[in-house]
């Protein structure tokens with residue numbers, strides 16, 4: 001019986017056998033600690049009915065632990081050199097499917113339909129490539145992929161931004177986007193020593209559980225995110241200045257009167273507004289456009 005892939009000796013053997021060299025540009029930092037991997041899998045609360053999407057299986061360290069606990073694992077890997085390795089290391093597991101594709105270009109909804117049938121319980125579990133953490137997570141959330149949740153390793157600093165509360169330095173449009181779609185919690189801080197090669201930044205594991213219903217009701221979701229992004233365009237500017245510089249469809253007077261209507265002081269900064277404040281504000285701005293000029297495009 002082979003040892004787990006994630007042990008330092010087995011990982012070294014595999015890398016030597018295939019003469020594998022890490023590509024920094026693909027965020028290749030492999031996990032070599034079985035305990036950490038098991039903790040990640042525990043946080044995903046998998047059952048025998050669970051189906052899992054993994055992003056970036058590497059040499060299969062996390063994939064193996066997932067395959068032991070889930071019904072099926074589908075893993076997207078961009079690096080062709082890893083395919084023969086995965087074919088070898090994951091040979092004992094017949095519930096794993098590797099897809100050679102950049103996950104950012106994948107039609108994940110289609111893959112779910114093809115691979116998971118009518119499974120209700122789908123989780124994303126991954127040790128993400130850090131150079132694309134935010135685009136990957138935003139794609140999974142914005143594409144309305146039917147997930148129960150996401151448990152991923154990422155840069156500690158990004159995890160902190162995702163789970164941040166208003167009026168903290170980490171709070172911004174990423175916090176609002178993630179918290180609009182999910183309940184977010186940083187569940188583990190992970191030392192650099194559990195990776196080969198060691199990354200330059202500290203890592204954390206974040207758990208995002210998809211909300212059944214959004215926390216606020218919006219007249220238009222994409223307009224809400226436009227207002228949020230505009231409000232944080234320059235963190236030191238007031239909400240009035242940020243909105244009037246970055247939402248071209250409004251003049252300053254309209255923005256001022258809408259801020260008064262929703263009782264948000266114009267000199268406040270975006271970082272002090274909760275999701276509820278942004279919902280009130282974006283709904284009122286949206287209504288002011290449709291009532292003043294029903295044909296105007298947003």
Ligand code: SAM
Nearest residue numbers: 029030031056057058077078079102103127129
């Ligand atoms: N899961 C393995 C582990 O924990 O040891 C490897 C994790 S490593 C941090 C990230 C993996 O993502 C690498 O295998 C890398 O080749 C792959 N990757 C990078 N960019 C990707 C992308 N856009 N789509 C799919 N996989 C990607």
